[in-house]
Amino acid sequence: MAGTSTVIAFENASIFDGISANLKRGFTVLVQDGFITEVIATGSAVVSSAQRIDCGGRTLMPGLIDAHWHSMLAPVTIPDLMTADEGYLTLLAADEARRTLLRGFTSVRDMGGASFSLKKAIDTGISSGPRIWPSGAVISQTGGHGDFRLPYELPERPGNWSRTEAIGAGVVADGADAVLKRAREQLALGASQIKLAAGGGIVSHYDPIDTSQYTERELHAAVEAADNWGTYVAVHAYLPRSIQTALRAGVRSIEHGHLMDEATAEMIAERGAWLSTQPFIDEGTGAFPEGSPNRLKEQQVEHGTDFIYGLARKFKLKTAWGTDILFNPPATVRQGHMLASMKRWYEPAEILTMATRNNAELLALSGSHSPYPGKLGVIEKGALADILVVDGNPLVDIDLVADPENRFHLIMKNGVIHKNILDAGAR
Ligand SMILES: [Zn+2]
DSSP: OOOOSSOEEEEEEEEOOSSOSSOEEEEEEEEETTEEEEEEETTSOOOTTSEEEEOTTOEEEEOEEEEEEOTTTTTOOHHHHHHSOHHHHHHHHHHHHHHHHHTTEEEEEEOSBOOHHHHHHHHTTSSOOOEEEEOBSEEEOTTSTTOOOOGGGOSOOTTOOOHHHHTTSEEEOOSHHHHHHHHHHHHHHTOSSEEEEOBOOSSOSSOOTTOBOSOHHHHHHHHHHHHHTTOOEEEEEOSHHHHHHHHHHTOOEEEEOTTOOHHHHHHHHHHTOEEEEOOOOOOSOOSSOTTSHHHHHHHHHHTTHHHHHHHHHHTTOEEEEOOOOOSOGGGGGGHHHHHHGGGGTSOHHHHHHIIIIIHHHHHGGGGGGOSSOSOOSSOSTTSBOOEEEESSOTTTOGGGGGOHHHHEEEEEETTEEEEEOTTTTOO
16 A cells, blocks of 8 residues: 555654764655655745645654564464464454554564465555565474474374464475475465574474574575575574574575674675574563573573674674564564664664664565565655654664654654654644
8 A cells, every 4th residue: 555646745854864873954855655755955845735744853764674573473472373263363463563563663574474464464455564574484394493383293194284384384394305395385475585494493392592403405495496586595593503504505694693603703794694683682571481491592592692793793794683572472562672772782873774774675685576666764765655753863862762652753654654643742
């Protein structure tokens, strides 16, 4: 759903454009048909038919992007995932998508889960939510991070399609041929990139965190499928061995990486791959009880967070920001808080750039089959009109992104206004 052909003029705005570390004050941004058509000094002539919106000097910035989000799995508990009717799970996801957009996230890179129908409903205006770059089911080896089959579903029997495969959350494939086929299936369904599990994970039950998953040959099969389709493969991986194997196989984006070392960071830099990582910090809001096997794995990963941001800086890695909130409905409200928490390692301008222009650059790796052609993450002529008007200066007070309800006064996606309290007497 694109915005109307009526020109919308955001007047008297201070602009964070996703590029400069300073605000540009006193500008008017014109939007028409879903695009930013002009950025001009306030006071310049604007067509009389334009709908004028006075920003009152507030900050106008690009919509936020979460590079590692799970539209279908974040708002769902594991018991619901395993037992609830699929229709119910989809309704939960649709409600969460609406709230995601109202937190100022106009785009998400979905790193696992069957988000295709939700995406379609949003794109056609049936539901409200962010733009979604879907990966589809996480492709995993037997016993890997995307293998959510229950013990009674193993070993596989002919015609044995597990619950989590049926709902498209994860799919198991062993051997290069099987991986190739599974990757092609997800591309056929509309995946904009392929996601594989290349190492142990927190929420899965069979795999210790330090396991390497998939051989280079298997990973390369997925890379070939994606490459033929004009897109790329991202892998879930925490440790040096799994990351290095993935890089050798041609993987372009490493998801997480919290337990890697200097040599591995150097290899990521050399290959020009992306580190798509997340500020995992223990704030007592995890999905797993203290002492449980999953919680112990989570703690291992949390110990690496400081180190990995140090490596990202040292080796000037292309770094994407994401949250990876998973199976944890009460935590989704913390999406903006997790962005603000990046201030432990970065300046506000760096944080905002990461969540706008840099993440948009990663989204663009999907190439000519990106579901939303056009420029994102910047405020400039010709860019897609995903715009926030925020109360205050986020380059000074980054914490305001953690309070979207009160501080995000206007939210526009694709030229359509989804929230506007500018005239509601708010500060
Ligand atoms: Zn994830």
